[in-house]
Amino acid sequence: xxxxxxxxxxxxxxxxxxxxxxxxxxxxxxxxxxxxxxxxxxxxxxxxxxxxxxxxxxxxxxxxxxxxxxxxxxxxxxxxxxxxxxxxxxxxxxxxxxxxxxxxxxxxxxxxxxxxx
Numbered sequence: 365x366x367x368x369x370x371x372x373x374x375x376x377x378x379x380x381x382x383x384x385x386x387x388x389x390x391x392x393x394x395x396x397x398x399x400x401x402x403x404x405x406x407x408x409x410x411x412x413x414x415x416x417x418x419x420x421x422x423x424x425x426x427x428x429x430x431x432x433x434x435x436x437x438x439x440x441x442x443x444x445x446x447x448x449x450x451x452x453x454x455x456x457x458x459x460x461x462x463x464x465x466x467x468x469x470x471x472x473x474x475x476x477x478x479x480x481x
Contacts, residue, residue, distance in 0.1 A: 370391075370392050372393040372476055373389060373476055373480070374387075378469075378470040380469070383466075385408065387404075387416065387470075399420055400418055400419040400421060404416060410436070414441065417429060425455065427441075427443040442457060442462070445468065445470055453468075453470040455467075
């Protein structure tokens, strides 16, 4: 997963059964682990899109996101995981202050893709 040019984008896709979240994130590829500097979350997350507000991508994965309050929806998400071959992360995610509510398998789809699901 080496990358040498900044700024860059990273595309990941979180899976938990029928739940699928897509992460299209801006990263700083000049520092490792790569700081996540922004982006969006789409898919089956409540009232998508959400805004990616920070985190890091490397041997570990940390993604923080938020959205404007909407009745019945969380306002923050935290995703954490550890790298797993081939090109994925296993870990947990949660809402509104928790990162351990649900297990996940997140696929690393690539850097600087022309489109990110």
